Amino acid sequence: MTKEIPHLDAAFSALADPTRRAILARLALGETTVMEIARPFEMTQPAISRHLKVLEDAGLIIRRVEGSKRPCRIAPDAIANVDRWLGMLRDALAKNYDRLDSVLASMMTEERKERP
Secondary structure, three states, X not given: OHHHOXXXXXXXXXXXXXXHHHHHHHHXXXXXXXXXXXXXXXXXXXXXXXXXXXXXXXXXXXXOOEOOEOEEEEXXXXXXXXXXXXXXXXXXXXHHHHHHHHHHHHHHHHHHHHOO
16 A cells, blocks of 8 residues: 555655654655754754754655755645545544444344343
8 A cells, every 4th residue: 555655654654753744744844954044952963954954755745955055845746646545544533433333223222122
């Protein structure tokens, strides 16, 4: 299943790190530079750049060069791919819960029939 969605394994691996999740949360507000991304973190700009490289390799962000600035933004297609995969899981779970509801309802009906 993961082969159908590009970068899915890399995306979940990248999302396993809380710093990278925080970076994505910041980028959800809009495009910004590496220096702006690094500001709230207690780590060096090169360390932030390594996190950005992981996110970029996973296809979750897009970076470009604009003179001396390096603006970053979320890659909407990659986020949509992750969401689509999670949607498949949500649908499967909903079907399982529907089946469980049916089984429980039939058990309750049988129990009522057995009562005098």
